[in-house]
Amino acid sequence: MGLPLFRTGDDPGPSFFRFAENAGLTSLAWPGDAPSAHATTVIAVRYVGGVVMVGDRQATSSYIASRDVRKIEPADGFTAIAMSGAAARGLEFIRMAQLSFEHYEKMTDATLSLEGKANYLSPIIQRNNLTTPLLVVPLLAGWDPSHQVGRIFEYDGAGGCYERLDFATIGSGSPFADNTLRLGFRSDLDLEGALELGALALYEAGDNDPSTGGPDFVREIFPMMVTLNADGFRELAPEDVAQRFRTINERRTESKGLAGGTLR
């Protein structure tokens, strides 16, 4: 690539996506017909000091393609992005989002607001989902430093962006995770409560949705758990996550697979 100089009227500004489209770096629109699975569960739950995210690790086609995929990635120091849908487009989408936020920061010497990041993703999702059957539905969550709260943004397939004040889920395991969250969510959840509820919701999704990977005790592969708060993006240590899922599993084993009348 040569030096990308533009005349004032053609200048793409600080948007990396506009520049990348202009320079032919983005994927082709392909109006073919391919099955597009959303085989995933990712959850975001708000608590008083931020947001907790939990994501499964399984990539599914007609069989299990991979058991240790990372579906939640830091988009920058205070923001996480997760995706469900076609892996190829989803991973490109995450890369595009990560790079775009950094690009904007370098170009303008200012950080995009969390809402700015959320809105920026809308047309990218729209462009992808309305031009190919390789659908991608992301989930954006982060700590908003200017308002000092954790915030969650979910998207519909056409790129519509909606802020959620409680929780959001994406992927094929959503109905099961959503049910658990609906029953267990309170607006005064603390960090520990949110982690516990998030893990339980993912356990439920893994237990009921064939395309969601629950805790894998044989291979010691566990879902990803992430916290976003004033300290930034932090991923829970694997042993910590493993312990949480072992606890849930033991309880369920005792009550022969049932929750046993309480949300646990």
Add this chain to the structure above:
Amino acid sequence: MSNFFYVSPEQLIKDRAEFAQKGIARGRSIVAAIYDVGVVMVAENPSASLNKISEIYDRIAFAGVGKYNEFDRLREAGIRWADGTGFTYSREDVDARALANYYAQHVGDMFTEGPKPLEIEILVAQLGNQFRPTKLYRIAYEGTISDEPRFAVLGGDAETIKARFAESEQTLEPLTVTLRNAIAALAGPDRAIPTSDLEVGVLEDGGGRRTFRRLGDDDVSRLRE
């Protein structure tokens, strides 16, 4: 009836060079120097928001003197080039030498073919790692690219500042020493530059992927003490 007069190439180049030099000499200078664990860039810049020193990529920084709108457009092009290259290939394939060459080509083209030469001088600095060396590439208004061994000075008064800095610093020093020497070289013997008129950026490994950091007035004051 034609109104064209013959101008010899020598005369043309001389006129253009004089024009560019005059434009560059109007602004303040920049010193960039390698210190024991990084690269520091120091600019005399009373504006706190119109930057002369910027981040390009994980281990690459940019500095420019002369006309702000001209070098700022090159800064933007550099960021786009670096982010585009890293997106297409890999982050480790983004190399300062390639960028410096593109800059040199463009600045050289503008000097000979443009409506007027660019009134700028720019620097591309790279912090080394196990794959690449630490480098300072200086690109002059006519497109000459030079690989400066330990430090580089951009701007009108470059020769004097260069001599002052070379005299004060013979080996690689820690940041505090190099920063003080750079400020002293910029100021000269007869004046002191207040911290608020300095813009300072460094490339230094701090555990993260991105190594560029701006030093605020507080940081600079502490280092100057």
